[in-house]
Amino acid sequence: MRPFKYVRASDAAAAARAVAANPRAKFLGGGTNILDLMKEDVERPNELVDVTRLKLSEIKAASGGVSIGALAKNSDTANHPLIRRNYPLLTQAIVAGASGQLRNMATNGGNLLQRTRCQYFYDTAMPCNKREPGTGCGALEGLNRIHAIFGWSDKCVATYPGDMANALYALDAVVRVRGASGRERAIPVGEFHRLPGDTPQQDSNLAHGELITAIDLPKSNFAKNSYYLKVRDRASYAFALVSVAAALELERGRVKQARVVLGSVAHKPWRSLEAEAALVGGPASEESFRRAAEAALAGAKPLAHNGYKVELGKRAVVRALMRASRLA
């Protein structure tokens, strides 16, 4: 591991200023991702600003919904009574990720910012535009079984690997951030991550030095009919091949409102407005779900080794909707 400077921030403003002042500085939360990346020589910050002592870990009711502190642990979030009762989709998504040990350490802010699991990103002997812009993309010609089928560019085919953000997107969450100048802004979670385009080194739309302070969930009508499905190569220690956050508001057997967000298929959580449009107004039935699934995957552009994701994605959408509507 390369030497780096360690700073413990006393308040959010100081933390944001410290990182903003040094282009090679990074925030340190639970450390479950960045420390690994530093050990592998993938991330090379020369300064870590430890934010774990900041008072940002509260989970509380707020304006009809819930506000979740950026530093609340994944485990505490998943198990919080307000979340379990009103946002079971979020609980399911968090619990589907990582392992118990990691969830006990990982923070919600850090979870949003976790980096891709593309093996070429991790292998410093291989080219990677995300790790070292301009060097090329190892995955494009290499083994791309776990990579994107939507929204990729010829610079990067990596996926956002997380689970929590997919559920947050389906629940219309908003990420609150604070910049070095003290300016706060709210970013809808669907606009938080971005597609790779020509600058895959940038995972999100955060400016350097902006600190996530909270994630706000509005009041939700999805608590009764939601389901998070994660399909993976093994039952633990595996990221999704495809995941689906499905949320429905049903009225007399018909779909009044719907959310379908796919995970691990693009550089960001992938919401399918096409699938949602196909669902709304229709019956909660397998046939209708199949049409929605076809619509969700219609625009997919698979790579050499991940063609299976298209069929698997459709099937996962159907199952998630069936489970959400309690038909299966």
Next chain:
Amino acid sequence: MLTEIVGKPVPRKEGRSKVTGAARYVDDLRMPGMLYGATVRSPVARGRIRSVTFGEGVPWDEFVVVTAKDIPGENAVALILLDQPYLASEFVNHAEEPILLLAHADKQLLERARRAVHVDIEPLPAVFTLADSLARTQTIWGEDNIFKSYLVDKGNVDEVWAQADLVVEGEYSTGAQEQLYIETNGVIAVANAEEGVTVWGSMQCPYYVHKALLKLFALPPERVRVVQCETGGGFGGKEEYPSMIGGHAALLSWKAGGRPVKIIYDRAEDMVATTKRHPSLTRHRTAVSRDGRLLGMEIEFVVDGGAYATLSAVVLSRGTIHAAGPYNCPNVRIRSRAVATNVPPHGAFRGFGAPQSIFALERQMDKVAAAVGLSPAEFRRRNFIRQGETTATGQVIREPVDMAGLLDRAFELTDYQAKRERFARENAAVGAGGVKRGIGFASFMHGAGFTGSGEDYLKSIVGAEADASGRVRILAASTEIGQGTNTIFAQIASDALGLNYDLVEMAQPDTGNVPDSGPTVASRTCMIVGRLVESAALGLRQTLQGAGLLADEYTEGDWREACRQYVERYGALKSFSQYKPPPGVRWDDEKYEGDAYGAFAWAVYVAEVSVDTLTYETRVDDFVAVQEVGKVVHPILAAGQIEGGVAQAIGFTLYENVVWQDGRMVNNGMTNYVMPTSVDLPPIRVHFEEQPYEYGPAGGAKGIGELPMDGGAPAILNAIEQATGVSFTHVPLMPEALMRGLSETT
């Protein structure tokens, strides 16, 4: 005399030091002035080396650099043949082949330097598959790409086809598999012209490394010393490879004037560069009568050996001999070949060829059963081998064997019959996209010890010594690699002498101090070496009794006193025992006929699966392993061997897929080479039957290390066939393949 220790779950000898962190693995060792070594490898699969250039920005004068020219002896890893170089000098024959070595005290600088060496290679056309190698699209090894071939010929197969009521054909294949020991390959070497060569490392076979270093440095045996450190798993992956990495570290140290050099592979390098299980292709043609009697079996078995011969000849041998299984069939012909491809050499891995050929056989047996209209169980019952009958090599089974009894026991433990019927009923009612279930089994045997005359050639030796306090030390090169060698040897010796278990200890495997008890492979450590431990220990007692210091009946106090007096009067008390074949064993290497193994373990494994036909996820829900292994020396360690082997077999069957691109493993990490975790595994229920083997130690133990790798894959695929109605013929069976297979039929 004490009560028996064999058969009791005594604490592991090295258990305490491992759980407290006191155990020293090679990477825990640091020596003054130590350098780190790194390997520059070929980026292409086959080609001619044009030039090696050293990039800018690296202080090259600070580095120790070794090329093939620096090798004092022969540039070949001594194993069976001498075809594999330590460092390629003109041609490379596989990706990641070592070309040049570097050493420096600064690890980070070393890595930068490794990447700054540019090897320019003119690529040559390469061969990557078994089929291309057999078709000789290129000749890449010898005259015909064939490392070794065998022919087993029993009865007259050519005459059975005409008489048979049915002839059933099948083709089966298996992929490569990485051993994934928890500790990667690693060594430290000190080598110079004055002191000779010493290598410490993680390994299974110190004397293999010793033999290889003699050739590499052209030194006499007493100038080379190899010491095994605590070793975090091997599974065969540390049978031959330590000779390579040990040689590399020693070459660097030699060039550096004897400064210690440590080489530890990281996971990515270990996975991409070291050996894996041989991929295989098997074709079966089986003749049966209408009432389900096996009349003839013709089997073609081919394994992919990779770029150099390494151990392929012996892997092929074991796979060949096990290819016809525990069945009584009068006419059997097995033709087998190990062929060359331009991938890193495949090597030893638990089961050693047998899991590959047994997978094919046990899939084929289900297919034949269906063809004759019998259940898989009934068909096998009609053909199981019995005492007095002969195997494919004509070996007469002299021991009592009861395969049908094992089958009954396995079925009873799993409620097989009821489940088979219930799943059939329930599956018919499961709609599209539902979860279907199945239960299947495999019956098989696994020979313990070296094949044929192998043990006779090895002539293994074990020593025992006692000091003046009466403490006994076993001197053997057999290594503890997590499987329990230290513990079972101490149990065997303490029972032989009637002494407390704590009074017996194991010497560290160090070629400077212990005799060559042979390699720690081939399920031979307990059965073959354990027997030598027993007789070496008994030799101590005989010596004391011969000197008139010990009566026939004695207490531990008497023993201590006798040892004290003996050492005082005569000096060191030592005893050695050398392998002698059991009486009546005969083996013909030319005809590949006769007694292939001293003893077989016999087994029936049952797997229960559920297949999600929507997501194509398969889960093994339950697994029962019933086996007859002779006397069980340590019930917990023995069950641990079975559980671990079954877990590895489940990985081989459903999870572990080596992906090759231009002859290079491209998923060489633990996130993309997916092995099952404990969460993915079913309960593994282990049941032993004990039929003592006359020439085994401790009242009749046989070997068990490899056995549990053999039955998992066919049992699981047989169960998947019940669940899905589709007969899959390749492992690993990945979800993508399941998707293709199921969509073709629906």
